[in-house]
Amino acid sequence: MSALDDLRNAAGIDFDFGPGAQVPLSGAGTGHSGMSQALASVAYRDDPPEAIKEPNDAASVKKGKFTLLEPNLGEAFTRAVETRMLADGRKPLVQSFGADPQTVVEHALSAKRIRKQRDRRLTLIMGIFGVLFLPGVLIWLGLFQLRRTFAGSQGRQAGFLGTLTLVAIAALIALLVIRVPLGGPIRLYVWSMLPAPIIGWYWAKQISERTAKNLRAHWADLAGGGGSGAMIPEAVPQNPNDKEAERLRVGLAKLAAEQHSNIVHYAGPQGILGMGVRWGSWQLAEELVPKDPTREIDPFRAWDVARAIHDQLRMLERGPLHTGGFPTPSIKHWIVRHVGEGAGEISRPSGDTADSYSIGNIEVQRICNEQQFDSGDRHYVGVQFVLWDGELVLSMMISVTVLHHTLRIEVTGHALGPIHGFFRQGPAGKTKEIRDPVKFWKMKKVPLPLVDAKEVVRLAARAPLTWFPAKLDAYGGTIALPEPFGLRHTWAGKPWRHRFMADDALRAATPVLRVAHAAAFKVLEENGVDISKFEGRSQALGGAVQAAEPRKADEYNM
Structure with a gap:
C-alpha cells in the first residue's frame, strides 16, 4: 500500500475519477459546525487586508510593489490558507x-x-481594451496608481495638493491628446484612447458588482452560522492525468489525516497548542505496597492503568439519573511533545513508528511504559468535550507514571475559549448620508454600489495576473498567518469571561478525576496493591477539586 493510500484511508476519503465523481462539499461526513463556517467567512470578505490583525496581531501584512494590485482581505486570506494548508x-x-x-x-x-x-471576464475586457487602446489604459492605470500613492490604499481622500496634482496631470494629458499633430483615422484613434477605456470600465463594473453581491451573500450566511456546503468541482479529477485536481485532493486528504493525528505539542506557558493553557492540576502519588505482606505485587505496567482509565472514561456520559449530563466525549491516547514557548514550527512523527501522521499503537504503549523521566515524548490519556458549537474545547489530560515504588496519577485541565468576535461580523451595507430633498432639515442614508470606481480599476488590473499567483503576491502583497498555525487556536480567546463556559470547565474536573482514580484503583487491587493510602489521598483530592479555580498552572507563579 502506498503512502497516498495510507493518507486516503486515514482521511476516510475515496478517490474516484471520471465525470461521475461526486463534487466535494465542505463538512461532508465531518459534522461541520458554526465555528468552522464563521472562520470560513473570511474567505469571502472585502475588507482591507490589515483587518486580519484584529483577532490576532501576530498575523502580518506584507506590502507589494504596487498598491493598485494589493488584495483585499478575502483574496489575501484565501491565498494564505491555500498556500499554508495545501501547498x-x-x-x-x-x-x-x-x-x-x-x-x-x-x-x-x-x-x-x-x-x-x-477574473476571466475581466481579463477578456482588459485583453480587448488593453490591446486596442493600450496607451489610454496605461494612462488611466497610471492616474489611479498615483491617486492611491497620494491617498493610501484604505479609501482616504488624496488631500488638496494630491487632488490638485492629479487634476493638473489629467488636464495636461487631455490637452496633449487633443492637440496631437496628426490627421485622419490616426487622429480619431488617438482621441478615442481616453474615452474608450471608460466603456470597458463600465462593463467591468457590472461584472464586479454581481460578484461582490454573491461573495457578500456567502459571507453573511457563514458569519451567521448558516450557509450551504462549498462546491469545488475543480478538486474532482476527470482523468488520471488531471494533476491540479489530484494535487487538491491529495492536499485535502493530508489535511484530514493530520487533523486526526494523536500527537500534540506543549509550548510552555502557552499550554498545549490546539487545546489551550493548563488551568488546573491535581496529583495523586503514593507508594506501591503489597496488600499481603507475605507476597509480592503482581507485575503490571503503566499502560495497564492507562488503558483501564481510557476504558472507564467511556462511561462518563452515563449516570444514575436522567438529568442530561455530559455529551459524548472524545477519548484518546495522546503523545505530547515539548516544543517550548515561542516555537515557530512543530514536527510530525516519522520513521518506522509512525503511521501516516500518528504514532503507532505499539510505540504509544512503549512511551507510556518507558518514557516517564528525562527527555522524550510523554503519554497522556485525554478526554475532550467540544461544547457551545465548538466555541469551548475542554480537555482533561491524565498521565500515569511509576518511579521506584511510587505510582503517580496526574489529572490536568486545559481550556480553549471562543474565537474572536471578528469572525461573527456580517457585511455592512455601503451607504452615505445626504440631505433629504424634501425635508431639507434632515439627513438620510442612501445605499451605494458595493464596487466603486477605484475598486473596479483594482480588480481589472489584478485580473490578468491571477493566472500567475506568485507574481501577483510579489506585486500586490500577501498576509502571513501566525505560527505555529492552526485554524482554531490561533484565533481563540479565554473562556473565563463567559460565566457558563467557566462553569462548564470547572464542573468537568471532579467527575473525570474520580473516574480516573476509580479505574486505577481497580487495576491496583487486582494486582495485590494496598490501596488504602491511595483512597485516602483520593478523597482529599476529591474535596480539593470541588473548589477548583482557574489559575495559570503552567507558570508556577515564578
Missing part, C-alpha cells in the same frame, strides 16, 4: 479541535473559484 512541502499544522479545517479550506477554494470566474 507541497508545507509546515505541519496544529489540530483544530472544535472546528473542521477542511470546511474552511474548501470554502477558500470556493471563494477563489467565484473570483476566478469574474
